[in-house]
Amino acid sequence: MTIITIGSVGYEVVHPLSRPGMFFTTMLIIFNLAIITFFITVLTRYFADGEFKRQFKTFKMENSIEKLHNHVIICGLGRNGLEAAQVMHDNQIPFVVLEVKEIEDFIPFTLKYFLIGDARNDDILKKAGIDRARALLTTLPNDADNLYVVLSARQENPRLKIISRASQNSSVAKLKIAGATNVIMPDKLGGAHMATLVMHPDIYEMISLMTTRNNDAFRMEELMVRVTLSLGELNLWQKTGCTVLSIKNNKDYLLNPPTDYKLKTGDRIIVMGSFAQIEKVKTLI
Numbered sequence: 001m002t003i004i005t006i007g008s009v010g011y012e013v014v015h016p017l018s019r020p021g022m023f024f025t026t027m028l029i030i031f032n033l034a035i036i037t038f039f040i041t042v043l044t045r046y047f048a049d050g051e052f053k054r055q056f057k058t059f060k061m062e063n064s065i066e067k068l069h070n071h072v073i074i075c076g077l078g079r080n081g082l083e084a085a086q087v088m089h090d091n092q093i094p095f096v097v098l099e100v101k102e103i104e105d106f107i108p109f110t111l112k113y114f115l116i117g118d119a120r121n122d123d124i125l126k127k128a129g130i131d132r133a134r135a136l137l138t139t140l141p142n143d144a145d146n147l148y149v150v151l152s153a154r155q156e157n158p159r160l161k162i163i164s165r166a167s168q169n170s171s172v173a174k175l176k177i178a179g180a181t182n183v184i185m186p187d188k189l190g191g192a193h194m195a196t197l198v199m200h201p202d203i204y205e206m207i208s209l210m211t212t213r214n215n216d217a218f219r220m221e222e223l224m225v226r227v228t229l230s231l232g233e234l235n236l237w238q239k240t241g242c243t244v245l246s247i248k249n250n251k252d253y254l255l256n257p258p259t260d261y262k263l264k265t266g267d268r269i270i271v272m273g274s275f276a277q278i279e280k281v282k283t284l285i
Helices: 002-006 019-048 051-065 079-090 122-127 143-156 169-178 186-199 201-212 236-240 275-284
Strands: 072-075 095-099 114-116 135-138 161-165 182-184 219-224 243-249 252-255 268-273
Touching: 002 019, 051 114, 072 079, 079 095, 122 143, 135 143, 143 161, 143 169, 169 182, 186 201, 219 275, 236 243, 236 275, 268 275
Parallel strands: 072 095, 072 135, 095 114, 135 161, 161 182
Antiparallel strands: 219 268, 243 252, 243 268
């Protein structure tokens, strides 16, 4: 009767119980109380520790990423990855960050899309929308890990633009063979940047500004040509106000092209101007 009272079962014994019957009833009540207590503890911890909030946030994030198209995937949010993400954020380019651990609060901007997981895992790449992405940046500190990511990404999306970080000169060729479109060595670029600032500081700062700044007032964009006219016939400067910086034909770049250059379908033209001006160019070519 003490167990019945403490357990708040509150039932009346309808007929006398034997000692084994009393023992069985006592153990049954204690066992059920233990199960209920454990369930309440787990449920309380699930909500109190924020696990429910994290899982719900992950669920919403994955649903949002499924709607993305023509976005960029950044693998690793170290120093290089964070800098790339900052530029993407400033230029309002949608991107998904893949990181193996919880993202810290030191990030100076709000990440709209991120997934916790190993970028070398094919399932994580698929969750990030690798088949719908326009480019992938792998900035992992280990060249072997970057090589693995490049192989996986190229297998999932043969048309994807893949840019990989490399630490060793010997890794550059391997990464390109694996499928990387471009391979960047941050240390090498940093040294070249420092030397160029000594020789041509203003020119290099202007180029850096042009390549990283992208807003409605100023931007550079690469456009696909669909017409067969000369630059003089198009007369983009008079009609739109845009400046033609270069034309890419196959693998060759023609800088500051002359007005008599004949555009061909499939050429890529690099123009500079405001958002409205570039939109006008798109209607003409």
